[in-house]
Amino acid sequence: MQNSSKKLRLGVIGLGVMGKNHLRVLGLIPSAEVVGLCDNAMDAYEGHKVYRQVDTFLDEVTMDAAIIAVPTFLHRDIALKCMERGIHLFIEKPVASTVEEARSLASAVPAGIKTVVGHVERSNPVVKSLKKELDGKEIYSVAITRVGPFPPRIADVGILTDLAVHDVDLIRYITQREVISRHIFSSQKIHDHHEDNAILSFELEGDTIASIITNWLTPYKKRKIEVATAEGYFEADLINQQLKEFSSYRTNHSYLVRDCIVFKGEPLRHELEDFCDYCLHDKVSPNLASIEDSIRTLELVAR
CATH class of the missing domain: 3.40.50.720 (NAD(P)-binding Rossmann-like Domain)
Known part of the structure:
Protein backbone atom coordinates (compact mmCIF):
# COMPACT_ATOMS: atom_id res chain seq x y z
CA MET A 1 0.00 0.00 0.00
CA GLU A 121 26.07 -0.07 -9.53
CA ARG A 122 23.35 1.18 -11.88
CA SER A 123 23.10 4.15 -9.53
CA ASN A 124 26.84 4.83 -9.45
CA PRO A 125 27.29 8.37 -10.83
CA VAL A 126 30.17 7.27 -13.06
CA VAL A 127 27.95 4.57 -14.61
CA LYS A 128 25.24 7.14 -15.24
CA SER A 129 27.80 9.42 -16.94
CA LEU A 130 29.22 6.55 -18.98
CA LYS A 131 25.77 5.52 -20.15
CA LYS A 132 25.05 9.12 -21.20
CA GLU A 133 28.36 9.30 -23.09
CA LEU A 134 27.56 6.05 -24.90
CA ASP A 135 24.14 7.21 -26.06
CA GLY A 136 24.00 6.96 -29.85
CA LYS A 137 27.48 5.44 -30.17
CA GLU A 138 28.24 2.06 -31.70
CA ILE A 139 29.61 -0.15 -28.91
CA TYR A 140 32.25 -2.66 -29.95
CA SER A 141 33.12 -4.24 -26.60
CA VAL A 142 32.73 -3.97 -22.82
CA ALA A 143 35.33 -5.25 -20.34
CA ILE A 144 34.70 -5.14 -16.59
CA THR A 145 37.15 -5.90 -13.78
CA ARG A 146 35.84 -6.41 -10.25
CA VAL A 147 38.45 -7.88 -7.91
CA GLY A 148 39.46 -7.60 -4.28
CA PRO A 149 40.31 -9.48 -1.08
CA PHE A 150 38.05 -12.21 0.23
CA PRO A 151 35.27 -10.90 2.55
CA PRO A 152 34.81 -13.49 5.35
CA ARG A 153 31.16 -12.40 5.76
CA ILE A 154 30.31 -14.04 2.41
CA ALA A 155 29.64 -17.68 3.25
CA ASP A 156 26.42 -18.66 1.46
CA VAL A 157 27.31 -17.83 -2.16
CA GLY A 158 30.30 -17.78 -4.48
CA ILE A 159 31.78 -14.96 -6.48
CA LEU A 160 29.49 -15.55 -9.47
CA THR A 161 26.34 -14.96 -7.43
CA ASP A 162 27.81 -12.27 -5.17
CA LEU A 163 29.94 -10.14 -7.50
CA ALA A 164 29.55 -11.21 -11.14
CA VAL A 165 25.81 -10.48 -11.07
CA HIS A 166 26.67 -6.78 -10.62
CA ASP A 167 28.57 -6.74 -13.88
CA VAL A 168 26.31 -9.01 -15.91
CA ASP A 169 23.55 -6.55 -15.06
CA LEU A 170 25.80 -3.60 -15.95
CA ILE A 171 26.63 -5.09 -19.35
CA ARG A 172 22.93 -5.44 -20.19
CA TYR A 173 22.15 -2.00 -18.71
CA ILE A 174 24.97 -0.12 -20.42
CA THR A 175 24.56 -1.68 -23.85
CA GLN A 176 20.77 -2.16 -23.76
CA ARG A 177 21.41 -5.42 -25.59
CA GLU A 178 20.66 -9.00 -24.69
CA VAL A 179 23.24 -11.74 -24.32
CA ILE A 180 23.21 -14.36 -27.11
CA SER A 181 25.81 -16.71 -25.65
CA ARG A 182 28.24 -16.91 -22.75
CA HIS A 183 31.13 -18.92 -21.36
CA ILE A 184 32.24 -19.14 -17.72
CA PHE A 185 35.57 -20.32 -16.36
CA SER A 186 35.90 -20.49 -12.58
CA SER A 187 37.99 -22.01 -9.82
CA GLN A 188 37.94 -22.37 -6.04
CA LYS A 189 41.17 -21.38 -4.30
CA ILE A 190 40.42 -20.05 -0.81
CA HIS A 191 36.63 -20.16 -0.29
CA ASP A 192 35.39 -23.09 1.81
CA HIS A 193 32.44 -24.05 -0.39
CA HIS A 194 32.18 -21.86 -3.51
CA GLU A 195 34.12 -20.47 -6.47
CA ASP A 196 36.23 -17.37 -5.76
CA ASN A 197 37.87 -16.76 -9.13
CA ALA A 198 36.12 -16.39 -12.50
CA ILE A 199 36.32 -15.10 -16.05
CA LEU A 200 33.11 -14.67 -18.03
CA SER A 201 32.76 -13.89 -21.72
CA PHE A 202 29.64 -12.88 -23.64
CA GLU A 203 28.35 -12.42 -27.16
CA LEU A 204 25.62 -9.77 -27.33
CA GLU A 205 23.20 -8.63 -29.97
CA GLY A 206 24.64 -6.21 -32.53
CA ASP A 207 28.02 -7.96 -32.85
CA THR A 208 29.12 -6.69 -29.43
CA ILE A 209 31.35 -8.72 -27.12
CA ALA A 210 31.88 -8.39 -23.37
CA SER A 211 33.97 -9.90 -20.60
CA ILE A 212 34.18 -9.92 -16.82
CA ILE A 213 37.21 -10.67 -14.66
CA THR A 214 36.31 -11.14 -11.00
CA ASN A 215 37.98 -12.70 -7.98
CA TRP A 216 38.50 -12.63 -4.22
CA LEU A 217 42.23 -13.27 -4.61
CA THR A 218 43.47 -9.72 -5.24
CA PRO A 219 44.83 -7.84 -2.16
CA TYR A 220 43.23 -4.55 -3.22
CA LYS A 221 39.87 -3.52 -4.66
CA LYS A 222 39.57 -2.66 -8.31
CA ARG A 223 36.31 -1.77 -10.06
CA LYS A 224 36.72 -0.72 -13.68
CA ILE A 225 34.62 -0.64 -16.85
CA GLU A 226 36.27 -0.24 -20.26
CA VAL A 227 34.14 0.33 -23.34
CA ALA A 228 35.37 0.47 -26.92
CA THR A 229 33.19 2.39 -29.37
CA ALA A 230 33.49 3.61 -32.95
CA GLU A 231 34.22 7.11 -31.65
CA GLY A 232 36.52 6.48 -28.71
CA TYR A 233 37.57 4.32 -25.78
CA PHE A 234 36.05 4.94 -22.34
CA GLU A 235 37.52 3.96 -18.99
CA ALA A 236 35.36 4.25 -15.86
CA ASP A 237 36.71 3.90 -12.33
CA LEU A 238 33.71 2.90 -10.19
CA ILE A 239 35.48 3.45 -6.86
CA ASN A 240 36.87 6.94 -7.51
CA GLN A 241 33.98 7.81 -9.83
CA GLN A 242 36.22 9.02 -12.64
CA LEU A 243 35.53 8.68 -16.35
CA LYS A 244 38.00 9.25 -19.19
CA GLU A 245 37.62 9.11 -22.95
CA PHE A 246 40.61 8.25 -25.15
CA SER A 247 40.29 9.15 -28.83
CA SER A 248 41.94 10.46 -32.01
CA TYR A 249 44.83 8.03 -32.17
CA ARG A 250 47.57 9.29 -34.51
CA THR A 251 50.43 7.69 -36.36
CA ASN A 252 52.94 9.23 -33.94
CA HIS A 253 51.28 7.20 -31.15
CA SER A 254 49.61 10.24 -29.60
CA TYR A 255 45.94 10.48 -28.68
CA LEU A 256 43.51 12.76 -26.92
CA VAL A 257 42.34 12.25 -23.34
CA ARG A 258 39.17 13.87 -22.05
CA ASP A 259 38.01 13.88 -18.44
CA CYS A 260 34.25 13.41 -18.65
CA ILE A 261 31.94 15.16 -16.21
CA VAL A 262 30.79 13.02 -13.27
CA PHE A 263 28.59 14.43 -10.51
CA LYS A 264 29.89 12.33 -7.64
CA GLY A 265 27.65 10.92 -4.94
CA GLU A 266 26.85 7.79 -2.95
CA PRO A 267 25.29 5.15 -5.24
Missing part, protein backbone atom coordinates in the same frame (compact mmCIF):
# COMPACT_ATOMS: atom_id res chain seq x y z
CA GLN A 2 1.18 3.52 -0.74
CA ASN A 3 1.57 6.02 2.03
CA SER A 4 -0.36 9.21 1.39
CA SER A 5 2.10 11.32 3.40
CA LYS A 6 5.40 12.61 2.11
CA LYS A 7 7.40 10.04 4.04
CA LEU A 8 7.76 6.38 3.17
CA ARG A 9 7.64 4.18 6.28
CA LEU A 10 10.35 1.54 5.92
CA GLY A 11 11.49 -1.49 7.85
CA VAL A 12 14.99 -2.92 7.53
CA ILE A 13 15.27 -6.72 7.73
CA GLY A 14 18.85 -7.87 8.27
CA LEU A 15 21.49 -5.76 10.00
CA GLY A 16 24.67 -7.13 8.51
CA VAL A 17 27.04 -4.89 6.56
CA MET A 18 24.50 -4.02 3.85
CA GLY A 19 21.57 -3.68 6.24
CA LYS A 20 23.50 -1.20 8.35
CA ASN A 21 24.46 0.71 5.22
CA HIS A 22 20.80 0.93 4.23
CA LEU A 23 19.86 2.15 7.69
CA ARG A 24 22.55 4.83 7.64
CA VAL A 25 21.61 6.09 4.18
CA LEU A 26 17.87 6.08 4.85
CA GLY A 27 18.58 8.49 7.71
CA LEU A 28 19.85 10.97 5.09
CA ILE A 29 16.74 10.84 2.90
CA PRO A 30 13.98 13.32 3.86
CA SER A 31 11.22 11.22 2.26
CA ALA A 32 12.18 8.09 4.23
CA GLU A 33 11.24 7.15 7.79
CA VAL A 34 12.64 3.98 9.34
CA VAL A 35 9.92 2.55 11.58
CA GLY A 36 11.42 -0.78 12.59
CA LEU A 37 14.43 -3.12 12.50
CA CYS A 38 14.68 -6.89 12.40
CA ASP A 39 17.67 -9.19 12.83
CA ASN A 40 17.84 -12.60 14.46
CA ALA A 41 21.17 -11.91 16.16
CA MET A 42 20.48 -8.76 18.21
CA ASP A 43 17.87 -7.10 20.40
CA ALA A 44 18.94 -3.48 19.93
CA TYR A 45 21.02 -1.39 17.56
CA GLU A 46 22.10 2.21 18.14
CA GLY A 47 19.29 2.73 20.63
CA HIS A 48 16.60 1.15 18.45
CA LYS A 49 14.66 -1.97 19.34
CA VAL A 50 15.41 -4.88 17.02
CA TYR A 51 12.91 -7.68 16.46
CA ARG A 52 14.42 -11.16 16.26
CA GLN A 53 11.47 -12.85 14.54
CA VAL A 54 10.34 -11.72 11.07
CA ASP A 55 6.71 -12.73 11.63
CA THR A 56 6.47 -10.76 14.87
CA PHE A 57 8.16 -7.79 13.24
CA LEU A 58 5.73 -7.76 10.31
CA ASP A 59 2.71 -8.26 12.59
CA GLU A 60 3.59 -5.48 15.03
CA VAL A 61 5.21 -2.79 12.85
CA THR A 62 3.18 -0.83 10.30
CA MET A 63 5.28 -0.09 7.22
CA ASP A 64 4.85 0.77 3.57
CA ALA A 65 8.05 -0.86 2.35
CA ALA A 66 10.83 -3.12 3.57
CA ILE A 67 14.51 -3.50 2.81
CA ILE A 68 15.52 -7.18 2.70
CA ALA A 69 19.25 -7.44 3.42
CA VAL A 70 19.51 -10.94 4.87
CA PRO A 71 21.61 -13.81 3.43
CA THR A 72 20.50 -14.65 -0.11
CA PHE A 73 18.99 -18.05 0.69
CA LEU A 74 16.41 -16.31 2.93
CA HIS A 75 15.31 -13.70 0.38
CA ARG A 76 12.38 -15.56 -1.16
CA ASP A 77 10.67 -16.70 2.04
CA ILE A 78 10.94 -13.29 3.70
CA ALA A 79 9.82 -11.50 0.54
CA LEU A 80 6.73 -13.71 0.33
CA LYS A 81 5.82 -12.90 3.95
CA CYS A 82 6.15 -9.17 3.24
CA MET A 83 4.09 -9.29 0.06
CA GLU A 84 1.29 -11.16 1.83
CA ARG A 85 0.99 -8.06 4.04
CA GLY A 86 0.95 -5.61 1.13
CA ILE A 87 4.48 -4.30 1.68
CA HIS A 88 6.60 -2.89 -1.17
CA LEU A 89 10.05 -4.46 -1.40
CA PHE A 90 13.66 -3.52 -1.94
CA ILE A 91 15.55 -6.84 -2.09
CA GLU A 92 19.33 -6.85 -2.03
CA LYS A 93 20.94 -8.52 -5.02
CA PRO A 94 20.67 -11.19 -6.17
CA VAL A 95 16.93 -11.55 -5.75
CA ALA A 96 17.26 -15.23 -4.75
CA SER A 97 19.77 -18.06 -4.51
CA THR A 98 18.63 -19.81 -7.68
CA VAL A 99 16.81 -19.05 -10.90
CA GLU A 100 13.96 -21.32 -9.82
CA GLU A 101 13.50 -19.49 -6.51
CA ALA A 102 13.64 -16.14 -8.29
CA ARG A 103 11.01 -17.17 -10.83
CA SER A 104 8.68 -18.48 -8.15
CA LEU A 105 9.04 -15.19 -6.29
CA ALA A 106 8.35 -13.14 -9.41
CA SER A 107 5.20 -15.12 -10.13
CA ALA A 108 3.93 -14.49 -6.60
CA VAL A 109 4.10 -10.67 -6.64
CA PRO A 110 0.55 -9.35 -6.07
CA ALA A 111 -0.89 -6.54 -8.13
CA GLY A 112 0.05 -3.17 -6.71
CA ILE A 113 3.19 -4.34 -4.91
CA LYS A 114 6.32 -2.56 -6.11
CA THR A 115 9.54 -4.55 -6.13
CA VAL A 116 13.14 -3.51 -6.74
CA VAL A 117 16.38 -5.49 -6.61
CA GLY A 118 19.51 -3.76 -5.32
CA HIS A 119 21.85 -3.78 -8.30
CA VAL A 120 23.40 -0.64 -6.87
CA LEU A 268 23.19 3.61 -2.45
CA ARG A 269 21.65 6.98 -1.61
CA HIS A 270 20.72 7.58 -5.26
CA GLU A 271 19.21 4.10 -5.45
CA LEU A 272 17.17 4.44 -2.26
CA GLU A 273 15.95 7.91 -3.24
CA ASP A 274 14.71 6.41 -6.51
CA PHE A 275 13.03 3.59 -4.59
CA CYS A 276 11.25 6.07 -2.32
CA ASP A 277 10.07 8.08 -5.34
CA TYR A 278 8.83 4.88 -6.94
CA CYS A 279 6.81 3.87 -3.88
CA LEU A 280 5.49 7.33 -3.00
CA HIS A 281 4.93 8.89 -6.42
CA ASP A 282 4.93 5.93 -8.85
CA LYS A 283 8.02 7.44 -10.48
CA VAL A 284 10.02 4.62 -12.05
CA SER A 285 13.71 5.37 -12.58
CA PRO A 286 15.54 3.45 -15.34
CA ASN A 287 18.36 3.04 -12.83
CA LEU A 288 16.26 0.65 -10.73
CA ALA A 289 16.60 -3.08 -11.44
CA SER A 290 13.52 -5.29 -11.52
CA ILE A 291 13.10 -8.88 -10.37
CA GLU A 292 13.14 -9.84 -14.06
CA ASP A 293 16.51 -8.09 -14.48
CA SER A 294 17.90 -10.04 -11.54
CA ILE A 295 16.49 -13.31 -12.87
CA ARG A 296 18.33 -12.71 -16.14
CA THR A 297 21.62 -12.13 -14.33
CA LEU A 298 21.13 -15.34 -12.36
CA GLU A 299 20.43 -17.23 -15.58
CA LEU A 300 23.66 -15.90 -17.08
CA VAL A 301 25.88 -16.87 -14.13
CA ALA A 302 24.25 -20.28 -13.54
CA ARG A 303 26.56 -23.24 -14.20
